[in-house]
Amino acid sequence: xxxxxxxxxxxxxxxxxxxxxxxxxxxxxxxxxxxxxxxxxxxxxxxxxxxxxxxxxxxxxxxxxxxxxxxxxxxxxxxxxxxxxxxxxxxxxxxxxxxxxxxxxxxxxxxxxxxxxxxxxxxxxxxxxxxxxxxxxxxxxxxxxxxxxxxxxxxxxxxx
Amino acid sequence: xxxxxxxxxxxxxxxxxxxxxxxxxxxxxxxxxxxxxxxxxxxxxxxxxxxxxxxxxxxxxxxxxxxxxxxxxxxxxxxxxxxxxxxxxxxxxxxxxxxxxxxxxxxxxxxxxxxxxxxxxxxxxxxxxxxxxxxxxxxxxxxxxxxxxxxxxxxxxxxx
DNA sequence: ATAAAGTCGACTGAATTGATCGGGAATTGG
DNA sequence: CCAATTCCCGATCAATTCAGTCGACTTTAT
Numbered sequence: 001x002x003x004x005x006x007x008x009x010x011x012x013x014x015x016x017x018x019x020x021x022x023x024x025x026x027x028x029x030x031x032x033x034x035x036x037x038x039x040x041x042x043x044x045x046x047x048x049x050x051x052x053x054x055x056x057x058x059x060x061x062x063x064x065x066x067x068x069x070x071x072x073x074x075x076x077x078x079x080x081x082x083x084x085x086x087x088x089x090x091x092x093x094x095x096x097x098x099x100x101x102x103x104x105x106x107x108x109x110x111x112x113x114x115x116x117x118x119x120x121x122x123x124x125x126x127x128x129x130x131x132x133x134x135x136x137x138x139x140x141x142x143x144x145x146x147x148x149x150x151x152x153x154x155x156x157x158x159x160x
Numbered sequence: 161x162x163x164x165x166x167x168x169x170x171x172x173x174x175x176x177x178x179x180x181x182x183x184x185x186x187x188x189x190x191x192x193x194x195x196x197x198x199x200x201x202x203x204x205x206x207x208x209x210x211x212x213x214x215x216x217x218x219x220x221x222x223x224x225x226x227x228x229x230x231x232x233x234x235x236x237x238x239x240x241x242x243x244x245x246x247x248x249x250x251x252x253x254x255x256x257x258x259x260x261x262x263x264x265x266x267x268x269x270x271x272x273x274x275x276x277x278x279x280x281x282x283x284x285x286x287x288x289x290x291x292x293x294x295x296x297x298x299x300x301x302x303x304x305x306x307x308x309x310x311x312x313x314x315x316x317x318x319x320x
Numbered sequence: 321a322t323a324a325a326g327t328c329g330a331c332t333g334a335a336t337t338g339a340t341c342g343g344g345a346a347t348t349g350g
Numbered sequence: 351c352c353a354a355t356t357c358c359c360g361a362t363c364a365a366t367t368c369a370g371t372c373g374a375c376t377t378t379a380t
Contacts, residue, residue: 164367165368165369166367166369169369200372201368201369201370219376219378220377220378221378221380223379
């Protein structure tokens with residue numbers, strides 16, 4: 001699983017969509033303007049998201065995109081893997097041609113690690129992000145954490 | 161935080177190093193051959209790892225690289241961020257020039273999400289990977305001591 | 321002195337990123 | 351029906367990153 005700004009764009013756009021789909025389909029032009037992402041680029045991303053059946057499209061005036069399922073049922077991992085090319089990552093791609101003493105340590109290690117990464121991102125869904133974002137914009141309740149780790153902090157309390 | 165094959169190479173090479181440093185410094189030529197990574201490319205990666213003080217070098221015959229500290233004290237996150245360019249990620253980079261109604265949803269969302277990713281990778285250290293790899297190659301038993309992550313609802317709650 | 325090893329900088333081809341453009345097809349409102 | 355709106359698709363592009371290569375250099379053990 002790759003993690004770049006491309007996936008970030010997709011997650012951001014999906015969140016914008018999720019927060020606004022109550023008033024019917026959301027146009028890409030709107031998302032592009034609000035999130036400052038190129039419209040044509042968004043079209044490419046949403047082409048993939050639609051083919052992965054994460055969103056559904058409505059053509060014509062008044063059209064746009066909606067989530068294809070409940071926000072609770074769309075994970076961040078699904079969004080990212082939908083738009084990112086599948087990072088092959090193993091040079092011995094299943095062929096086991098790395099017959100040295102370690103017998104493909106690379107493959108074992110990375111598949112395990114990337115599996116754990118995926119599991120984590122798969123445990124975060126769109127609905128949680130919506131709640132988190134609503135809390136921020138409406139109540140502006142931001143909890144700063146200055147306790148444990150010095151240097152990096154500023155965490156936000158997520159309401160459940 | 162970016163996640164590509166570059167970081168994977170670095171983690172793999174560091175693990176190879178960790179598993180062999182008992183017999184003194186490990187040469188990059190050895191790592192390159194065992195892990196099938198270009199020597200010159202490894203040199204670039206280890207240049208960064210050395211400048212980040214994750215490894216120490218010994219020049220001359222019999223030289224090579226050693227870990228700069230205990231394997232328990234080197235996290236996967238440290239390795240990856242050492243070799244990857246810092247992914248800027250925010251188009252409103254601190255400048256807050258995204259003054260629309262959402263007021264920089266992008267920044268808040270992604271910094272929170274990427275922070276959680278970093279925390280996770282920072283919780284995995286080289287020593288764990290060594291144990292896991294040793295178990296695999298000798299007993300072929302996979303240890304999942306880390307898997308007791310809480311469920312979805314608990315995951316959202318950011319540690320305070 | 322020689323050889324083994326790290327160090328450094330420049331360079332390269334391929335892929336990916338993010339964006340632009342032009343031309344469609346579907347559908348709605350008038 | 352017609353025109354505007356919106357999704358859809360393909361080609362193309364500059365910039366960046368990836369992964370690797372090369373050549374020259376420094377340090378040090380024998």
